[in-house]
Amino acid sequence: MCPPRPLKQIVRVCALQFDIYFEAAWRYKYRAELGHRAATLTSTAVAEKVSPKYLPMVWGILGEDVTPGRPQKVEVGPIAKLQKMWKSLPAPVAGKVDEAALRAKCVEMRDFVVRIRKDTAMQFTAPVVAGPPEARPPAPPAAPAADAAQADGTAAAGPGRAGRRGRGGFRPPRGLPPASQPLLTWKYTQFNTHRRDYDPGALRLDTDPPQAPPEIPKLAGLHQEASVRWAAVMKTAQLADPDLVIPAAKRAEYEDSFARFANVFPDAFYIAERGRYFPDDSEDKGRLLSAGYHSVLGFWRDDIPLQQLILDEKGKKELDRLWTEFEFFSDYTARTFVQFYFNQSGEVQGGGAESGRARPVGKAVTDPSVIAAMRDQYTAFAKASGSPVAAAWMPIHFNNISNTIQSFEKMRIAAEPAQLDALLKFAARAYRRPLTKAEQDDLLAYYHQLRTKGELTHGEAMRDSIVSILMAPDFLYRLDLTDESEAQGVKMIKASAKVKGAEPLSGYALANRLSYFLWSSMPDDELMRKAATGELRKKDVMMEEVHRMLKDERARGMATEFAGNWLEFRQFETYNSVDRARYPNFTNDLREAMFQEPVRFFDDVMQSNRSVLDMLYGNYTFVNPALAKFYGMPDVKGDADTWVRVDDAKKYGRGGLLPMAVFLTENSPGLRTSPVKRGHWLVKDVLGEIVPPPPPVVPELPSDEAKTELPIRDLLIQHRQNPMCAACHARFDTLGLAFEGYGPAGEVRTRDLGGRKVDASADFPGGFKGVGLEGVQDYIRERREKDFVDNLSRKLLAYALDRSLILSDEPLIDKMQKNLVAHKYQFDSMIETIVTSSQFLDRRAPEVEHNVDNRQKIAGKTKKSSDNKGA
Amino acid sequence: MAYRTQKPDRGISRRMVLRGAGVAMSLPWLESLPVFADTTLRAGTAAAAGAAPYPKRFAVLFMGTGVNENYWSAEGAGEAMKLSKTLAVLEPIKKKVNVINGLFDKPTTGLGIHPGQTGGLLSGAKITKGAIIHGGITVDQMIANHVGDQTPLASMVLACDEPMTGYHETNFSMSYSSHISWQTSDSPVPVELYPALAFDNLFENRGSLRNMSILDRVRERAQALTTQISSGDKAKLDEYLTSVREVETRVDKMRRSMAQAEDKAKTSNKPLFTMPRPANGLPEDLRDHTRLMCDIIAMAFQTDRTRVASLITARDLSALYYPFLDVKEGHHSASHNNLSDGYERIARFHLSQMAYLAQKLDSMPEGDGTVLDHSLVMWMSNMWDGRKHDNGRLPIVTAGGLGGTLETGRVLDYLNAGDDNRKVCSLYMSIMEKFGIRTQEFGDASSKLKEI
Secondary structure: OOOOOOHHHHHOOOOHHHHHHHHHHHHHOOOOOOOOOOOOHHHHHHEEEEEEEOOOHHHHOOOOOOOOOOOOOOOOOOHHHHHHHHHHHOOOOOOOOHHHHHHHHHHHHHHHHHHHHHHHHOOOOOOOOOOOOOOOOOOOOOOOHEEEEOOOOOOOOOOOOOOOOOOOOOOOOEEOOOHHHHHHHHHHHHHOOOOOOOOHHHHOOOOOOOOOOOOOOOOOOOOOOOHHHHHHHHHHHOOOOOEEEEEEHHHHHHHHHHHHHHHHHOOOOOOOOOOOOOOOOOOOOOOOOOOHHHHOOOOOOOOHHHHHHOOHHHHHHHHHHHHHHHHHHOOOHHHHHHHHHHHHHHHHOOOOOOOOOOOOOOOOOHHHHHHHHHHHHHHHHHHHHHHHHHHHHHHHHHHHHHHHHHHHHHHHOHHHHHHHHHHHHHHHHHHOOOHHHHHHHHHHHHHHHHHHHHOOHHHHHHHHHHHHHHOOOOOOOOOOOOHHHHHOOOOOOOOOOOOEEEOOOHHHHHHHHHHHHHOOOOOOHHHHHHHHHHHHOOOOHHHHHHHHHHHHHHHHHHHHHHHHHOOOOOOOHHHHOOOOOOOOOOOOHHHHHHHHHHHHHHHHHHHHHEEOOHHHHOOEEEEHHHHHHHHHHOEEEOOOOOEEEOOOOHOOOOOOOOHHHHHHOOOOOOOOOOHHHHHHHHHHHOOOOOOOOOOOOOOOOOOHHOOOOOOOHHHHHHHHHHHHHHHOOOHHHHHHHHHOOOOOOOOOOOOOOOOOOOOEEEEEOOOEEEEEEHHHHHHHHHHHHHHHHHHHHHHHHHHHOOOOOHHHHHHHHHHHHHHHHOOEEEEEEEEEHHHHHHHEEEOOOOOOOHHHHHHHHHHOHEEEHHHHHOO | OOOOOOOOOOOOOOOOOOOOOEEEOOOOOOOOOOOOOOOOOOOOHHHHOOOOOOOEEEEEEEEEOOOOOOHHOEEEHHOOOOEEEOOOHHHHHHHHHHEEEEEEEHOOOOOOOOOOHHHHOOOOOOOOOOOOOOOOOHHHHHHHHHHHHHOOOEEEEEEOOOOOOEEEEOOEEEEHHHOEEEOOOEEEOOOEEOOOHHHHHHHHHOOOOHHHHHHHHHHHHHHHHHHHOOHHHHHHHHHHHHHHHHHHHHHHHHHHHHHHHHHHHHOOOOOOOOOOOOOOOOOOOHHHHHHHHHHHHHHHOOOOOOOOEEEEEEOOOOOOOHHHEEEHHOOHHHHHOOOHHHHHHHHHHHHHHHHHHHHHOOEEOOOOOEHHHEEEEEEEEEOOOOOOEEEOOOOEEEEEEOOOOOOOEEEEOOOOOHHHHEEHHHHHHHHHHHOOOOOOOOOOOOOOOOOO
């Protein structure tokens, strides 16, 4: 587990990957041959993404630090062996590197280093704290009186203390178990601080008699010292390692070699995971740094070699900061101590390895006096046990805990002002505009009232303040208020509305309107900046922002919300009326793909500024793997998010919005097509025709096409023959019938579900004949194109303004269409016309007098209703 | 937070704006039927059921690491039931008791000791090792989901033993050992350790005063806005103000009904069940802690604040400390000597908490019977014996008849009924069915327990 960014870049050596450093050193050595004559160790380290601090150390231990004129040191032991392996690495041949061979040899070198360090790493065992020597194990009880508790809660006098009535028949304390927390922290500290040392006891002299490997005891049980077994495992490994045998005659030199070797190559850079049997954590993965229950130790930081060898100052600071932040919000030192208090600290009183003690009277468990009392008790116990190492360590252990807890409590209090600042910033983001000074003061006053009058803690008061922000109308609603900028003290470019009776929107309100139009989301910082000064109202600035925003991925929001609502497929992601028994390929993935197709199409029209007429006639569409399969198009490689454009979609029966599966499916009732619904959708949604609703009593059409005797077009004959029906149905039925070549799930078909041959010919309104998709497209092109453009303009304008259109918008709609035609129907021109209009830039000036009149009228008339209003 | 920096004890504090205070609580449920308007059963239900319209309640009390099996046995029925030493604390109410022997929770066997034996105890769920914890909804929360919307609180989840972090050596998280109630599979329901806060939860729903303060604030803001917006937008803002008022009304209901109850108590001269607000902080003596928690549950049931409660008096792997029982070892250490007299005293102490609660509920008249008659109080542990960590059978005892739907005064032994017929999850299914919850399966069971 590597630490998070940005340390990740430097700390590639998470798992003793010395091979990476050997490779880097090699590339530096042959820099000339590899064409980097001017390279330095530092530049090589940076290029190879390894630590510039550590690479020179590795370079040195490989014997490359040669001072000209000085005789090179003759190495022995592991350093000699490593250097021999190093020298055997082949040089590049004609500037070419045999990468595989290089890597293999570097890995070999690494494995050697790792093995030597594993076998020579220092091991530590917790000091023994056996208890005061005068303590004796209790004699067996003389009488069965122990059963009856006395009235005052004490029991009869225990054995060994004749005549003394101790509370509860006191049993003298035993020693501390080896996993007692303070003993563990001593042991862990030794490991922490000796990873760049080696254990001389691991070496054997060539004059030593042969040793038999020790018997390896069973895994330690609870409360037993785990390192006893580990020492035996280590010894066995050491005895099997020939590289640990050194000539007695050259003992000093060899020991020096091992020492320098260990100094450069630690046995671990840091510990990321800890299991029950430290350091052998082979069995207990997945518990990160939080140790086992019986050792009651939380997060223990063990990364000194990482700091000393790998990280630069910046890196060290960052890692420290991360640990500090972690403690700050997780409070792990205090938590760990509390657990220790209630689950282990009874051990000095003789309660055994897993007993806590009673809650302290009138104080918090983490109070300094409580920790100090425990410190003194443990220290005295260690002294009385004759364990000087433990006795010296106890104060360090407990004082460290107490100091840490105290300093973090202080830190939390000191952080409150910064957190209140953050609260204000959060409010500005939530309200999508800066807060006025008055608003900021009010929010802080609310917080302080919660703290003082309400007696809430800082955390509770912050929480309630945040809740009040998220419940405020300023967050939930978009408020187009005009006086904000001035109230906020922002110098505005003097603006005037284009139309009488209107006043300009404030900068922030305009920014919100623009971003919700183009992104369906809040403005970003840059838009807010431009809005604050009022320059957004200038056409060139506005269009620059528009183009920036359309290129942003958030523009997908407009594609989804506008197209989805305009063409009524917004809810399709949860559409469930397809009979999945008859259409097993209609999976959730396919449904999602169908939903996305028009979104991606529209997205492309927006981003590439295509002609809006492509929506009708475009001979292309967009598919992902699932949709491509469904349409019978060539395979698309990738996952659900891989979308490709398919040109010449016509040959698959696709192209543009009209034949998209989503519309054909949504307008079909499951087991048959519905030319009525499809035709209606087309004329109403696409062409903007207003069709009155059907009369209340309409006979049902059969639900399953497979079970009908006649094809659907014949069943619809009523619509044509009955003049009451025909009045409306003549306007759209046939447009739906032209899509009979697509089944209930939008699939291309030549036969319907009843096995009959499909007939997609139609007589469109106004006497225009056509067949299938092409027929519809021809019809629209000849007769209805203006309707489409008009409809699209109205829909887009209404969407941008967040309101229904009114009579006074007609000139603007006209203008939109004229501009559209003038710009070859490119989508951009529609946006431009909208965002530069008074409807978009201004709002109606409030009718203050009227409001006052009305309020007074209401107040005079009916007291009751005003009582109820918001009381 | 499982613990807090505590202010020194102040006893019963003055009325605090946002924290709530001690209250004189009102009358037993029946008397307050018209007062707790929001807690009356839906019209028609009582008539349809044909039974007394008293709500059923469920409480589960848990003590970790098993009992002293030499003193845990019962035989006979009803008045003639003979109870062993530990079970004898239930003698006064033994006619309302069922001693259930021999059930087990197969999903919690074979996972290693302790957390593996506890994580799926009330759910029969399969739990996972490592950093991601995964359990399943427990029987008490199933019941809470079903009846919880009829009471101010869906359930109370309490404990007298602090949860433990970290991992057991079996690589299961200690959270499995520290909690018994789970609402979702991802996280157990956090336990409330502080009696004062559990008390507040009952009467002020803890956050209600704070909620009122927030509602006040946003309502003021909305009203200020009405002068600045168009008449069209006013309608939208009116919607907003209406919803704010609706939330205020809901939040206020409880406090109004409580005031009404106080008034009613004054005018009808009935004795009040008074309970002062417990002191802030955690009691120093475990006996006070357990008693307070039982009192709070009893009060909650009597006044229909909630109908579901769970209480851990000692969690699995507990290090609770019993100087008053003349036991020097911590709970868990002592359980390794579970055949000792000391451990028998420990188990008996914990079972006597259940007896205390049951007897308290039995002292509250309700209709023709008592609150206990309409409830089920279940006591259980996660093992039979702590020295072998054997959970092939579990010690379970219940009190209460769930409104006549459960026969009591029995000793039921399923030990030799065959593994398919002694699933504790079957017991849960039986209990849930009496609350009107029908499931196809629960945990590893797909049928109810015979005789229950």
